[in-house]
Amino acid sequence: MKLIQELWSSLTEALVGLGAVMRFLLRLVAVAPRALLRVDLISQQVYNAGALSLVIIMLSGLFVGMVLGLQGFQLLQRFGSEEALGTAATIGLVKELGPVVTALLFAGRAGTALASELGLMRATDQLSAMEMMAVDPIRRVVVPRFLGGVIAMPLLAAIFSVIGIYGAQLVGVQIMGVDSGSFWSQMRGAVGLRDINEGIVKSCIFGVACSLIAVYEGYYAEPTAEGVGRATTRTVVTSAVFILFLDYLLTAAFL
């Protein structure tokens, strides 16, 4: 009985939390048009969330692609169709691994940075000081960071996939000896615009989810060292769960 009660209360708590996040999103969307005029602020945040995450994204993309090349080759060799390695790796990267792994890394690298930055701004009265200067912190600080993340995430996912494909090619063609011509031509023949679109839509939605969770957690962080730490942790955990959940929904929707 107690277990059911606890489950029920945590379920309602989660729903209330989700409602609060959605309301926050509406607030962001309402100020976004005016915030969009400040191109300098947004480009600074695209740099912070995107360019500064490039190394980790590219390295991870390369390794994921290489593993995919190796595993794919082992598997496809059993059926004598190693030439399909290009197709298999690309479909896997563009539709699934690119958006999902990039979003997980993005939450860990850029999401935590966003949450802790906003949390510390709250703890050191910087957000209150802005309000006192009649500057809306949502418009000046939160929305540019949110939009920066939303713009950076699909670009990072695309870079991840491209580097991943080269990683798979490196292992499959250069090391395992798959024919280069068939690797690329099979890939070009089998991967369609629909697959690419699926990847783009997924990475855009993950970008919105990750950035929203990060700015929400940071903005409403308790203004103490402990509170900021908790907000950072919650950003990663919530983002990871949401990314995987949304990934399932989106994959099902694209079938």
Next chain:
Amino acid sequence: MAYAVNGGRAVFSGLDMDIPRGRITAVMGPSGTGKTTLLRLITGQVRADSGSITVAGQELRGLRRADLYVLRRRMGMLFQNGALLTDLSVFENVAFPLREHTDLPERLIRQLVLTKLQAVGLRGAAELMPAELSGGMSRRVALARAIVMDPEILIYDEPFVGLDPISLGVILRLIRRLNDALGITSIVVSHDVQEISTVADVVFLLSGGKVVARGTPQELQSYPSDVVRQFIGGLADGPVPFHFPAPDYFGELLARDEDA
């Protein structure tokens, strides 16, 4: 005016204050009397549960967010820790309100910022980042930022906490000079009795959510009230108890023994 935290403990009940225009008003009181909360109420960061707060002729109750922002442009506030924006240099911090609210040409912004920094003696630190400043310097930069829009009301939240005697003297002189030169209405929240007595024109002493004394610093020295005597004299116990409410001391000690 009345205000309670989250509908629970009442911070103020029946608080009545009038802050004179163009003077330096000090708000003093023991820690936890809600001095900072009072500033948040005056600046509209929190809303009163009942009663009314009028700032520069405008009633805060029911004021729309946009109108509140218009009103805040006429106010400056110095936070306890300065609250400088850590990703901007000293110059950009002071220029921040100008850049956000005006379309002034860069040359004019530069002149205004340098004038204000000169007034607080930190023109030479314009290119430093907030992390490179001492506590006293941060507060002076924050003061320059608070006056850059030429406010009518300037609010200081505990401006003397943690300052060395030199920085403290500098801040005190700045408060006086800004008031004399610009005719700004200043509200200083503090519990440093000696320091505040040297600059304030009027002092309000708060305790238990009410004003317990009002007068010039000299009048307060001989005020016929136990609370005022305890506060001004710095006595540990009196009407403001030294101990936080707790169950009986010996009873609790013995109870712990039995538990063990």
